[in-house]
Amino acid sequence: MNPIMFHYFHGDYGNHKPCQGSMSANHLEQIIQHQKIRVLDVDEWVFKLSNGTLQDCETCLTFDDGIREQWDIALPVINAFDIKANFNLCSFQFSKEKDNFEIYRHFRNYYFEDLEDYYEEYFSQCVIYFKKSNLETPTDINFSNYLPNSTFYTLQDRKFRYYRDEILKENHFLILDEMLKKQKIDTVKLEKKLWIKKEEVKDLALQGHEIGLHTHQHPTNLDKWGYARQQDSFLKNQAVLESIIGKKIRHCAYPCGKKNDHTLRLMKEIGVKYAYSAHDYDFDGDLLNIPRIDCTDMLKKLNIK
Known part of the structure; x- marks a missing residue:
C-alpha cells in the first residue's frame, strides 16, 4: 500500500x-x-x-x-x-x-466563516485584478478536468489552483497580500x-x-x-x-x-x-x-x- x-x-x-x-x-x-x-x-x-x-x-x-x-x-x-x-x-x-505559503493557509482557515467565503473573496479580487490588468476573466475552462489525480479536491479547489498556478502565477501573491492587508493581519506575529x-x-x-x-x-x-x-x-x-x-x-x-x-x-x-x-x-x-x-x-x- x-x-x-x-x-x-x-x-x-x-x-x-x-x-x-x-x-x-x-x-x-x-x-x-x-x-x-x-x-x-x-x-x-x-x-x-x-x-x-x-x-x-x-x-x-x-x-x-x-x-x-x-x-x-x-x-x-x-x-x-x-x-x-x-x-x-x-x-x-x-x-x-x-515565505507566505503557510500564512496564506492560516489566513484562509482562521479569518473566514468557511472555505466558500474565502473562495468568494479570492475570485472577487481576481476579477478586480483582471480588469486593472486589461485581462479577460476565464469563462470557458472545465475546471473539473484539472488535477484529476487529486480526488480530494472540490471543483472550487481545482478552480483556485488553476487560477493560482496556470493563470496568475507570481501575481497570485499580490491578490492574497491585498486580502491580508484588508483585514490588517500582522504576519510577523503570525x-x-x-x-x-x-x-x-x-x-x-x-x-x-x-x-x-x-x-x-x-x-x-x-x-x-x-x-x-x-x-x-x-x-x-x-x-x-x-x-x-x-x-x-x-x-x-x-x-x-x-x-x-x-x-x-x-x-x-x-x-x-x-x-x-x-x-x-x-x-x-x-x-x-x-x-x-x-x-x-x-x-x-x-x-x-
Missing part, C-alpha cells in the same frame, strides 16, 4: 481549528489501529519496497510542511504507538527568511506560531523519525522551475536541515506533488533515494516517484468517520 500523506490536524491542544483536509488525533489513532492495514516504520517500509517484499496491507506515515499541529497533535499519537514516520520540511523559516521549531526538528531526528526535503521555499509550481532555480532551493533546503539534524537526508517530498526532469536529475545529484509525490497511483518501481494516498482518502477507504 502507498504511504499515507498528512498535512493538517485539529484539536484543543494548541487551539488548532478544523480545516479542509485536517484530522483529529482520534482519526490518526483509528488509521494506525485499523485491522485492514499495518503501519510500518518508514525505513522498514522503503526497505521492503526496494527489495520487493512489501505486502499489500503495509503502509507508512508521511507528514509535509513541518507545521505546528503535527508536533502538537500527531507526534504524541505516533510516538505512543512507537511508529517512526517521515517529516518533509521546508527550511526558509530556520534561515529567518520569508509567523512565530505556525511551524515546528529548529530544536524540535533536531528532536524528531533524535527520536528516530526520518527528516525529508521539501524545497527551501515551498513553491506551488515546481514543475515550471528551471534547473538552476530548483538547484538553489534544494541545496539550501538540504544544507539547512542537515546542519540541524547532523546527518545525511535520503527522503524528499515534492511540494504539491509537482516535479519535472530537472527535479529528478537533482534528486540523484544530491543523494536523495526516496522521493514522494502527492497523488495516489500504481507504483511503477521508480523510487524517486513514490505515490501517496491523502489521509482524507484513506479515511474513506477504511470507512472511518
